[in-house]
Amino acid sequence: FLSYSSKDAEWVIETLAKDLEDPRCSLGLRLCLHHRDFQVGDCISDNIICGVDKSRHTVLIVSQNFLKSEWCVFEFREALHKSLLEKRKHMVIVLLEDVELTNVESDFKRCLQTMTCIK
Numbered sequence: 001f002l003s004y005s006s007k008d009a010e011w012v013i014e015t016l017a018k019d020l021e022d023p024r025c026s027l028g029l030r031l032c033l034h035h036r037d038f039q040v041g042d043c044i045s046d047n048i049i050c051g052v053d054k055s056r057h058t059v060l061i062v063s064q065n066f067l068k069s070e071w072c073v074f075e076f077r078e079a080l081h082k083s084l085l086e087k088r089k090h091m092v093i094v095l096l097e098d099v100e101l102t103n104v105e106s107d108f109k110r111c112l113q114t115m116t117c118i119k
Contacts (some may be wrong), residue, residue, distance in 0.1 A: 093117040
């Protein structure tokens, strides 16, 4: 499951997703993307819960836009919940840019401080 702000969608879809899902790439990944894989007609929260639940990992593309988005925070909470339930590291954090942590909720701040993040 790929969690990102809609304001960062162009880079995520045109660059990151294309590279990660490229059949010539040795990773051979299949991503769950909002615009493509959410079920039309289902509520957004149900789509998020289902997407996170069915995914091996949730990749958080963190930017200032991400931190301002209520949906991104909801996706983070679902991924954290799954990590705690399964007692394994479910989240992968990618820092798209340096972020200001002043008004960030404590659980997210703790994850950023304790987990290895990709820049």
